Amino acid sequence: MTAPLRRLGFLTIGLFDEADPGPGHEATLRLIELGEQLGFDSAWLRHRHLQHGISSPVAVLAAATQRTSRIELGTAVTPLGLENPFRLAEDLATVDVLSGGRLNPGVSVGPPMNYEHLKEHLYPGTADLEDFSYARVERLLANLRGEPVSTFEGTQGIETFSRRIQPHAPGLASRVWYGAGSLASARWAGEQGLNLLTSSVVKAEEDDDFARIQRAQLDAFRDRHPQGAAARASQGLVVIPTDSATPAQRAKYEAYAASRLPRTREPQGLARMMFAPDLVGESAEVAEQLQAHAGFQAVDEVVFALPFTFEPDDYVQILTDVATRLGPELGWSPA
Incomplete structure (x- = not known):
């Protein structure tokens, strides 16, 4: 028997039309507002x-901080290979201050996707010298904790300078999450005392079963974390309840999941990446599948991912069913 679900979140990509990006961004903000109204x-x-x-x-x-008052806001995840930890820390701290301490930055490391095609624009002159290791996370954490980033502190003329990133947002460093895809990264996140985000894509290292791989990463994380079993970890899967969906929506959801199913049957590519099957169906059926899932059994909080290519009305239906049907099936109560 799994423990009741304590925290429920959702993840979206925020699609937009290249010729008119405004409505897509606005739709994402409205979705976040709806999430708060539904109690996510x-x-x-x-x-x-x-x-x-x-x-x-x-x-x-x-922008979302000014349109919500309670719901926590996160990134899942920010690839630090494209970021300067100094500037990112300033931005994250600013948003955390605006939100009243609700920001949860999720990060990952490694070379940026398609790096060979953009590296001369991203890092002209230093592209082959950039460090994409865990050190980039360590720099960000130090900045968020308020450790010195300058040797100068004082007044020059009428301007006053600090040695640490401004604004300083107390507690933000403790709300940083690491998006792990391998056992090594899960262990490292635990050793650093970070929170752990698991996703619907993992590396098949010692097993070819997605649920067991995800569970092994969660266990490895907590084995190395100072807080042990109490360390925060969130499971991520694509979950699509259909309780209030129209027949056309159900058909679209089922076709979407079926088109992605072949890649879940065995590890993909030289990196042996395993993809989780999307869960589609009535909330009672989906809840039963989750409660039998080895990864889900190890967490009491989740961040369910919305599919990439659906319409705003589809997302409203899915989120509403997650909050009013699936969440309660899993023992969750809205905030």
């Missing part, structure tokens, strides 16, 4: 660079 505990945005999904979640979440 958190709303998360993906980073999508050079795509027609939100490329600057931090900027969008700044």
Whole structure:
């Protein structure tokens, strides 16, 4: 028997039309507002660079802070290979201050996707010298904790300078999450005392079963974390309840999941990445599948991912069913 679900969140990519991006961004903000109204505990945005999904979640979440008052706001995840930890820390701290301490930054490391095609624009002259290791996370954490980033502190003329990133947002560093895809990254996140975001894509290292792989990563994380079993970890899967869906919506959802199913049957590519099957169906059926899932059994909070290519009305239906049907089936109560 799994423990009752304590915290429920959702994740969206924030699609928009390249010729008219405004409505897509506005739709994402409205979705976050709806999430708060439905009682969700958190709303998360993906980073999508050079795509027609939100490329600057931090900027969008700044807007969301002014349209919500309670729901936590996160990034899942920000790839630090495209970021300067100094400037990112300033932006994150600013949004956290605007939100009243509700920001949950999720990050990852590694070379940026398609790096060979953009590196001379991203890092002209230093592209082959950039460090994409965990050190980038460590720099960000130090900045968020308020450790010195300058050797000068004092007044020059009428301007006063600080040695640490401003604004300083107390507690923000403790709300940083790491998006792990391997056992090594899960262990490292635990050793650093971070929170852990698991996703619907993991690396098949010692097993070919997605649920067991995800569970192994969760266990490895907590084994190394100072808080042990109490360390915060969230499971991420694509979950689509159909309780109030129209027949046309159900058919679309089922076709979407079926088109993605072949890639879940075995590890993909040289990196042996495993994809989780999307869960589609009535809330009672989906809840039963989740409660039998080894990864879900190890968490008491989740961030369910919305599919990439649906319409705003579909997202409203899915979120409403998650909050009013699926969440209660899992023992969750709205905030």
